[in-house]
Amino acid sequence: MSILSSGVSFRRSIFSKPEPVSSRNPRNQNRRILCLNHLNSLNSSSDGLEFGVSRGKDEKRSSLFRLKSAVDVGEVVETSGTSGRDSCSYDAIVIGSGIGGLVAATQLAVKGAKVLVLEKYVIPGGSSGFYERDGFKFDVGSSVMFGFSDKGNLNLITQALAAVGARLEVIPDPTTVHFHLPNGLSVQVHREYNKFISELISKFPHEKEGILKFYGVCWQVYNALNSLELKSLEEPIYLFGQFFKKPVECLTLAYYLPQNAGDIARKYIKDPELLSFIDAECFIVSTVNGKRTPMINASMVVCDRHFGGINYPVGGVGEIAKSLAKGLTKKGSEILYRANATSIIIEDGKAVGVNLSDGRQFYAKTIISNATRWDTFGKLLKKENLPKEEKKFQEAYVKAPSFLSIHVGVKADVLPPDTDCHHFILEDDWKNLEIPYGSIFLSIPTVLDKSLAPEGNHILHIFTTSSVEDWEGLPRKDYEEKKERVAGEIINRLEKKLFPGLKSSIVFKEVGTPKTHRRYLARDSGTYGPMPQNVPKGLLGMPFNTTAIDGLYCVGDSCFPGQGVIAVAFSGVMCAHRVAADLGFEKKNPVLDAALLQLLGWFRTLA
Ligand SMILES: NC(=O)c1ccc[n+]([C@@H]2O[C@H](COP(=O)([O-])OP(=O)(O)OC[C@H]3O[C@@H](n4cnc5c(N)ncnc54)[C@H](O)[C@@H]3O)[C@@H](O)[C@H]2O)c1
Numbered sequence: 001m002s003i004l005s006s007g008v009s010f011r012r013s014i015f016s017k018p019e020p021v022s023s024r025n026p027r028n029q030n031r032r033i034l035c036l037n038h039l040n041s042l043n044s045s046s047d048g049l050e051f052g053v054s055r056g057k058d059e060k061r062s063s064l065f066r067l068k069s070a071v072d073v074g075e076v077v078e079t080s081g082t083s084g085r086d087s088c089s090y091d092a093i094v095i096g097s098g099i100g101g102l103v104a105a106t107q108l109a110v111k112g113a114k115v116l117v118l119e120k121y122v123i124p125g126g127s128s129g130f131y132e133r134d135g136f137k138f139d140v141g142s143s144v145m146f147g148f149s150d151k152g153n154l155n156l157i158t159q160a161l162a163a164v165g166a167r168l169e170v171i172p173d174p175t176t177v178h179f180h181l182p183n184g185l186s187v188q189v190h191r192e193y194n195k196f197i198s199e200l201i202s203k204f205p206h207e208k209e210g211i212l213k214f215y216g217v218c219w220q221v222y223n224a225l226n227s228l229e230l231k232s233l234e235e236p237i238y239l240f241g242q243f244f245k246k247p248v249e250c251l252t253l254a255y256y257l258p259q260n261a262g263d264i265a266r267k268y269i270k271d272p273e274l275l276s277f278i279d280a281e282c283f284i285v286s287t288v289n290g291k292r293t294p295m296i297n298a299s300m301v302v303c304d305r306h307f308g309g310i311n312y313p314v315g316g317v318g319e320i321a322k323s324l325a326k327g328l329t330k331k332g333s334e335i336l337y338r339a340n341a342t343s344i345i346i347e348d349g350k351a352v353g354v355n356l357s358d359g360r361q362f363y364a365k366t367i368i369s370n371a372t373r374w375d376t377f378g379k380l381l382k383k384e385n386l387p388k389e390e391k392k393f394q395e396a397y398v399k400a401p402s403f404l405s406i407h408v409g410v411k412a413d414v415l416p417p418d419t420d421c422h423h424f425i426l427e428d429d430w431k432n433l434e435i436p437y438g439s440i441f442l443s444i445p446t447v448l449d450k451s452l453a454p455e456g457n458h459i460l461h462i463f464t465t466s467s468v469e470d471w472e473g474l475p476r477k478d479y480e481e482k483k484e485r486v487a488g489e490i491i492n493r494l495e496k497k498l499f500p501g502l503k504s505s506i507v508f509k510e511v512g513t514p515k516t517h518r519r520y521l522a523r524d525s526g527t528y529g530p531m532p533q534n535v536p537k538g539l540l541g542m543p544f545n546t547t548a549i550d551g552l553y554c555v556g557d558s559c560f561p562g563q564g565v566i567a568v569a570f571s572g573v574m575c576a577h578r579v580a581a582d583l584g585f586e587k588k589n590p591v592l593d594a595a596l597l598q599l600l601g602w603f604r605t606l607a
């Protein structure tokens with residue numbers, strides 16, 4: 001990713017010299033428990049938000065200076081006594097401030113719960129964070145934002161922000177993605193559905209009927225989704241209520257829940273190249289082909305881009321997490337940065353607290369992990385005690401590869417006029433779609449928001465799938481050389497395919513590998529998220545938020561419905577609803593709860 005060590009000059013992260021808040025405050029020694037009042041809420045100015053990178057001999061001082069300018073580490077209030085447990089009890093602790101964690105935390109805070117978010121890094125957002133270098137402001141991960149419109153029920157990012165009184169200005173993207181595919185196939189996914197469908201039909205006129213039927217089914221699923229009030233599918237009062245209010249829509253969703261997009265496409269479409277195009281449509285959001293992409297997820301993305309459209313937040317994707325974090329503290333809850341959770345405390349079989357690497361402990365009625373399930377049930381909890389449900393998950397889902405990410409600043413004139421913001425490039429052979437380095441993703445957010453780069457420049461975020469195994473065990477020098485070489489090859493391919501002169505127009509470059517993702521996003525193997533081991537039964541096997549451990553919940557992309565910012569936002573909404581019911585902030589019926597949870601567990605065994 002991009003919180004990277006550059007191959008050009010020596011840089012170091014503040015992670016390499018962490019100075020825990022407790023050690024800076026002498027009163028906070030000896031593993032005492034802290035209550036934190038508005039601790040580390042973000043500054044309203046984003047000017048100082050760099051990824052704590054420093055140079056030269058004043059390295060440590062400069063890191064800390066930047067950290068202070070990034071976060072307000074002002075007020076630390078210590079509780080009395082040595083245990084402090086009762087005087088400092090939270091309703092929920094959320095480990096991690098990815099969008100999944102932040103949405104869960106803010107939704108709970110809005111319902112009246114007192115929440116503490118523990119974030120290992122110095123800013124919120126995880127994969128949806130950002131970093132600044134030399135006047136460029138880079139999105140760490142994807143810049144394609146679904147669910148960020150003013151319409152319908154599926155604009156979950158807009159709704160999550162509104163819940164804490166925040167609203168971001170957005171820039172509509174006229175083209176979700178421009179596909180550059182084998183045999184010269186070029187397709188622009190226009191914001192207007194009819195324009196996109198006409199373009200696709202013009203490339204495959206003999207498949208007009210099949211195209212209309214396949215995308216028609218996607219709309220049927222999307223419209224059903226969009227008609228529901230989205231809350232926890234693990235909460236029976238809500239779920240049965242929705243079935244009662246919207247029976248046709250709920251049955252439509254139940255019907256498509258165990259199905260995959262590739263199978264539905266094959267019902268209507270025969271042309272292998274068009275089917276490969278649909279594979280590419282699926283791959284860019286799920287890292288697997290259509291046959292392994294749940295129909296509900298495929299429908300969500302291929303329709304939302306036309307219904308609400310893709311909208312980019314002014315100032316970059318990082319603004320979303322910043323606003324949610326700020327909203328959280330405004331609602332009386334807290335977020336603590338540089339708080340590296342090392343284990344979840346279990347007492348009498350119940351999750352009751354969290355240990356941090358600096359010795360601090362925090363307790364709460366419920367614990368929500370926004371770390372991946374591999375991290376939650378392999379690091380935060382002992383691997384040996386893996387509950388059977390998690391064992392089943394790890395058999396059904398494997399870690400998707402990570403990415404090699406290249407962030408560059410270029411001279412603006414290298415881009416032809418009217419260049420689209422997002423591109424997907426698969427040069428010669430459809431067979432390369434799912435292999436490491438086989439395809440290239442490209443985002444140029446400055447096409448939409450010029451403020452992200454110095455005048456006369458653009459940002460290119462170039463990324464391609466890559467596995468951590470490919471980068472492990474190398475001496476530092478070889479690792480740096482390999483980064484330069486592999487990034488150089490990708491840039492050459494891009495120069496050849498899209499932008500002649502690209503290499504010589506570069507004014508800034510940083511390369512991140514799967515190891516970078518692993519280190520800075522705390523994601524096992526730097527994984528992009530879970531990926532089905534075999535052909536899945538749609539979303540049927542994907543776990544929701546409750547876990548086998550009492551009081552412990554998961555949120556984020558290793559929960560239903562999976563990868564994607566809007567997907568993890570939904571996971572956050574679902575999680576908050578289920579936790580709120582269990583904490584007594586929402587209605588609950590224990591008998592129905594037990595029955596539904598058992599039923600859902602049984603459904604998962606069918607997947
Ligand atoms: N484009 C990309 O390269 C890329 C890469 C990975 C994920 N993604 C996307 O990002 C989203 C994932 O969102 P998410 O909410 O599930 O999670 P996330 O990975 O974005 O955020 C998790 C957060 O938890 C923190 N964390 C993890 N372990 C911790 C610990 N032990 N102690 C304290 N903090 C800890 C991390 O620092 C991070 O901020 C998905 O949309 C996924 O598709 C994108």
Ligand SMILES: CC(C)=CCC/C(C)=C/C=C/C(C)=C/C=C/C(C)=C/C=C/C=C(C)/C=C/C=C(C)/C=C/C=C(\C)CCC=C(C)C
Pocket residue numbers: 142143144146177225228230233242250253254257284285286296297298300301422423424441442443561562563564565566567570603
């Ligand atoms: C409970 C049971 C058994 C039955 C009940 C039936 C019922 C009522 C079911 C209801 C189901 C619901 C409500 C499902 C909701 C599903 C949702 C909201 C799914 C959302 C999915 C969103 C996804 C998958 C979004 C993915 C987006 C991604 C990954 C975007 C990233 C993009 C990139 C990384 C690529 C960038 C591209 C380029 C080219 C640069």
